[in-house]
Amino acid sequence: MGKIISLANQKGGVGKTTSAINLAASLAALEFKTLLIDADPQANATSGYGFNPQDIQNSIYECMIGEATAEEAILKTDFDFLELLPSHINLVGAEIELINIEGREELMRKVVHSLRDQYDFILIDCSPSLGLITTNALVASDSVIIPVQCEFFALEGIAKLLNTIKIIQQRLNPDLNIEGILLTMYDSRIRLANQVVEEVQQHFPQLVFETIIPRNVKLSESPSFGLPTIMHDAESKGAISYMNLAKEIVERNTVKE
Numbered sequence: 458m459g460k461i462i463s464l465a466n467q468k469g470g471v472g473k474t475t476s477a478i479n480l481a482a483s484l485a486a487l488e489f490k491t492l493l494i495d496a497d498p499q500a501n502a503t504s505g506y507g508f509n510p511q512d513i514q515n516s517i518y519e520c521m522i523g524e525a526t527a528e529e530a531i532l533k534t535d536f537d538f539l540e541l542l543p544s545h546i547n548l549v550g551a552e553i554e555l556i557n558i559e560g561r562e563e564l565m566r567k568v569v570h571s572l573r574d575q576y577d578f579i580l581i582d583c584s585p586s587l588g589l590i591t592t593n594a595l596v597a598s599d600s601v602i603i604p605v606q607c608e609f610f611a612l613e614g615i616a617k618l619l620n621t622i623k624i625i626q627q628r629l630n631p632d633l634n635i636e637g638i639l640l641t642m643y644d645s646r647i648r649l650a651n652q653v654v655e656e657v658q659q660h661f662p663q664l665v666f667e668t669i670i671p672r673n674v675k676l677s678e679s680p681s682f683g684l685p686t687i688m689h690d691a692e693s694k695g696a697i698s699y700m701n702l703a704k705e706i707v708e709r710n711t712v713k714e
Contacts, residue, residue: 459492459576460710461569462636463598467621468614469585471606472641475676476702477582478505479695480602482685483703485539489577492531494569495544496594497584503543506534507683516545521564521593522554527572535688552589562629565593578706587621595622596629600636607643607650611657636709639702641670668702671695 464477474497481493495502496517500510515530520542532541555561569579581594595601603618605611615638626633638661644650658665670676673695679686686696 459490459573459579460600461573461579461581461598462706463581463583463591463594463601464604465583465591465595465601466604466614466618467585467587467591468606468610471585471604471614472639472670473585473604474499474501474505474582475680476602476604476639476641476670476699477502477580478680479676479685479687479699480703480706481539481578481580482536482687483696483700484578484580484707485534485536486687486700487703487707488538489707490575491539492542492572492576492579493539494542494579494581494594496548496565496581496590497544498546498548498590499584500544500546500548501680502582503541503545505680505683505685506532506541508532508541508543510543510545513543513545516543516548517565517568518545518548518551520568521551527568548584548590555589561589562592562596565590566597569597578710587618592625592629595625595633598630598633600634602636602639604639604641605657606641607647607653609649609653611653612660615657615661635664636706637666638664639666639668639670642672643669644672666702666705668698668705670698670702673698 481491484491503510515525519525583591583594675686675690675693676695679689
């Protein structure tokens with residue numbers, strides 16, 4: 458039975474989608490069957506794998522409202538072990554359309570849990586908000602990765618998200634765990650970045666991943682080619698860092714016999 462992990466942070470620009478794209482590719486490169494679910498209306502994870510969101514007929518949105526099955530929506534990628542359940546701009550309207558539906562927080566869980574036996578890992582790229590779609594993703598997940606940019610307001614952002622996770626644990630998903638806090642966009646030359654790393658590690662010593670994602674040109678370039686960084690430049694620091702993260706996550710989770 459596969460592990461379902463959301464990548465979430467209500468703050469934008471922290472490397473959340475970059476992490477989702479590259480972690481999924483790295484797990485696939487390690488030959489773990491992986492599904493990446495794009496649950497962000499911006500659909501950047503979808504375009505990051507070379508698909509045009511405007512051409513998407515069936516997305517996670519159609520699956521959630523019952524207009525399509527997951528099998529009809531899932532797309533093959535260039536990785537043998539990686540598939541994508543794409544997003545579409547229509548997901549923006551889901552926040553309003555689903556508000557009066559009974560069990561609205563459970564809709565994504567029904568979709569995702571029907572698929573978990575087919576994969577080793579299912580990753581969900583959440584939108585940069587704490588709205589209904591992100592709530593759906595957290596309710597559907599076994600755990601959550603919190604990407605945190607190495608900048609001044611890092612601890613404040615973590616505190617807000619941890620409070621939201623606590624509420625979801627109490628009311629909707631008592632089995633939700635924190636997979637780890639992922640420090641991103643790290644530049645060792647900047648004193649503030651080093652201070653943030655020290656502070657986060659001090660406050661959350663059991664939660665912070667050993668792997669720290671550096672600022673890297675190849676990580677920024679690869680989405681424009683519709684490729685994860687491991688396919689754009691496998692020797693880059695960015696690609697190597699996400700491969701190390703994948704190995705760290707695999708070590709924490711026994712999913713492959």
